[in-house]
Amino acid sequence: xxxxxxxxxxxxxxxxxxxxxxxxxxxxxxxxxxxxxxxxxxxxxxxxxxxxxxxxxxxxxxxxxxxxxxxxxxxxxxxxxxxxxxxxxxxxxxxxxxxxxxxxxxxxxxxxxxxxxxxxxxxxxxxxxxxxxxxxxxxxxxxxxxxxxxxxxxxxxxxxxxxxxxxxxxxxxxxxxxxxxxxxxxxxxxxxxxxxxxxxxxx
Amino acid sequence: xxxxxxxxxxxxxxxxxxxxxxxxxxxxxxxxxxxxxxxxxxxxxxxxxxxxxxxxxxxxxxxxxxxxxxxxxxxxxxxxxxxxxxxxxxxxxxxxxxxxxxxxxxxxxxxxxxxxxxxxxxxxxxxxxxxxxxxxxxxxxxxxxxxxxxxxxxxxxxxxxxxxxxxxxxxxxxxxxxxxxxxxxxxxxxxxxxxxxxxxxxx
DNA sequence: GGGTTATATGAGGGTCGGCTCATGTTCGTG
DNA sequence: CACGAACATGAGCCGACCCTCATATAACCC
Numbered sequence: 001x002x003x004x005x006x007x008x009x010x011x012x013x014x015x016x017x018x019x020x021x022x023x024x025x026x027x028x029x030x031x032x033x034x035x036x037x038x039x040x041x042x043x044x045x046x047x048x049x050x051x052x053x054x055x056x057x058x059x060x061x062x063x064x065x066x067x068x069x070x071x072x073x074x075x076x077x078x079x080x081x082x083x084x085x086x087x088x089x090x091x092x093x094x095x096x097x098x099x100x101x102x103x104x105x106x107x108x109x110x111x112x113x114x115x116x117x118x119x120x121x122x123x124x125x126x127x128x129x130x131x132x133x134x135x136x137x138x139x140x141x142x143x144x145x146x147x148x149x150x151x152x153x154x155x156x157x158x159x160x161x162x163x164x165x166x167x168x169x170x171x172x173x174x175x176x177x178x179x180x181x182x183x184x185x186x187x188x189x190x191x192x193x194x195x196x197x198x199x200x201x202x203x
Numbered sequence: 204x205x206x207x208x209x210x211x212x213x214x215x216x217x218x219x220x221x222x223x224x225x226x227x228x229x230x231x232x233x234x235x236x237x238x239x240x241x242x243x244x245x246x247x248x249x250x251x252x253x254x255x256x257x258x259x260x261x262x263x264x265x266x267x268x269x270x271x272x273x274x275x276x277x278x279x280x281x282x283x284x285x286x287x288x289x290x291x292x293x294x295x296x297x298x299x300x301x302x303x304x305x306x307x308x309x310x311x312x313x314x315x316x317x318x319x320x321x322x323x324x325x326x327x328x329x330x331x332x333x334x335x336x337x338x339x340x341x342x343x344x345x346x347x348x349x350x351x352x353x354x355x356x357x358x359x360x361x362x363x364x365x366x367x368x369x370x371x372x373x374x375x376x377x378x379x380x381x382x383x384x385x386x387x388x389x390x391x392x393x394x395x396x397x398x399x400x401x402x403x404x405x406x
Numbered sequence: 407g408g409g410t411t412a413t414a415t416g417a418g419g420g421t422c423g424g425c426t427c428a429t430g431t432t433c434g435t436g
Numbered sequence: 437c438a439c440g441a442a443c444a445t446g447a448g449c450c451g452a453c454c455c456t457c458a459t460a461t462a463a464c465c466c
Binding site: 218219220222223226257258259260261264265 | 441442443444445446
């Protein structure tokens with residue numbers, strides 16, 4: 001299979017010159033900010049263009065549709081997450097599943113701090129179910145790999161179910177981190193880490 | 204404090220005659236359906252009115268704002284959930300926390316089947332934070348009560364954190380139930396129940 | 407420099423949805 | 437019955453937002 005293009009490079013009308021690439025980067029950055037703090041529906045193309053210091057026309061030059069810029073951004077984020085998990089494998093190989101959980105929580109939290117639009121875009125209704133399922137399975141696959149490489153390796157079939165649970169727990173943890181009422185936040189996070197850690201380490 | 208009105212009865216312009224009460228009921232029913240399968244943003248007042256067999260004017264007679272009908276519906280749902288948890292107390296008193304988790308999962312799933320708009324409305328951005336926090340704390344309080352009445356009672360401070368975790372897990376479980384890929388769904392749910400059960404029962 | 411392609415701009419078209427209002431219709435009440 | 441309050445109706449206003457397009461500028465290539 002020649003010329004495999006990463007889904008991160010999907011921008012409907014690809015830029016050709018350097019100036020274009022810079023624009024696309026600026027636009028994606030602005031889109032990240034706007035989608036992150038308004039959500040997909042409330043985000044407006046006008047604001048994205050403005051925050052990027054571009055005109056609406058320029059925005060539509062590279063992303064002919066609101067849906068398309070959201071897709072491109074989400075795909076790039078998903079690729080980055082998968083890459084992060086892959087890069088994590090060597091660091092986690094051989095460690096007990098318990099420690100694995102701890103590290104995953106930290107890394108995930110950091111990732112979402114740098115890609116704040118990821119959850120908002122993943123949650124929006126009206127996503128192509130094919131794409132959604134594919135993304136999810138790639139993420140699950142990475143977690144399964146990590147589980148298989150842990151100290152007492154987790155057997156494949158159970159690992160599949162565990163991966164789903166872990167991904168959900170990671171999202172819950174991030175949601176709790178972002179909640180307004182600070183009170184007892186740390187205790188709740190500890191509780192979750194403990195629970196998952198115990199559950200992963202046999203009993 | 205006299206004339207305490209349940210928040211479930213909040214409909215900005217309250218109906219006076221029987222016909223009005225029936226309309227309000229029909230409108231709330233239609234709103235439930237529309238919000239549930241389109242989400243708050245994509246739901247339109249026109250469709251809500253149509254599904255209720257009413258005109259837009261009638262809808263606005265009782266709910267002067269889209270925001271208001273969403274609030275009324277959500278408040279009613281929240282009240283129903285709290286009532287359900289209160290009614291559950293006698294049935295659960297004295298049981299081990301483990302069993303408590305199992306029953307909660309079942310009840311929660313049933314509740315959301317009958318109030319399908321609850322999650323969609325709770326998740327929407329632009330909710331009054333005061334109201335959001337109040338609702339959450341009421342729910343947490345109910346869970347804490349249940350935990351305190353379990354076989355080995357869970358001490359108050361830890362119960363607070365546990366309640367938050369439990370509520371999140373309930374939502375995760377419901378989300379998984381509603382996912383398209385049936386494959387291994389039961390296994391995942393069992394995994395979650397097991398994990399929480401073990402964690403609640405001492406270790 | 408001339409030609410050609412990539413990129414930039416922003417006014418405005420078209421649509422859609424929340425909401426208003428003037429005009430009814432029903433119905434409890436005296 | 438008569439009167440007024442509660443309720444009903446739907447055409448249309450208004451603003452917001454996605455997107456188009458005609459026109460302009462930059463930059464690469466010969």
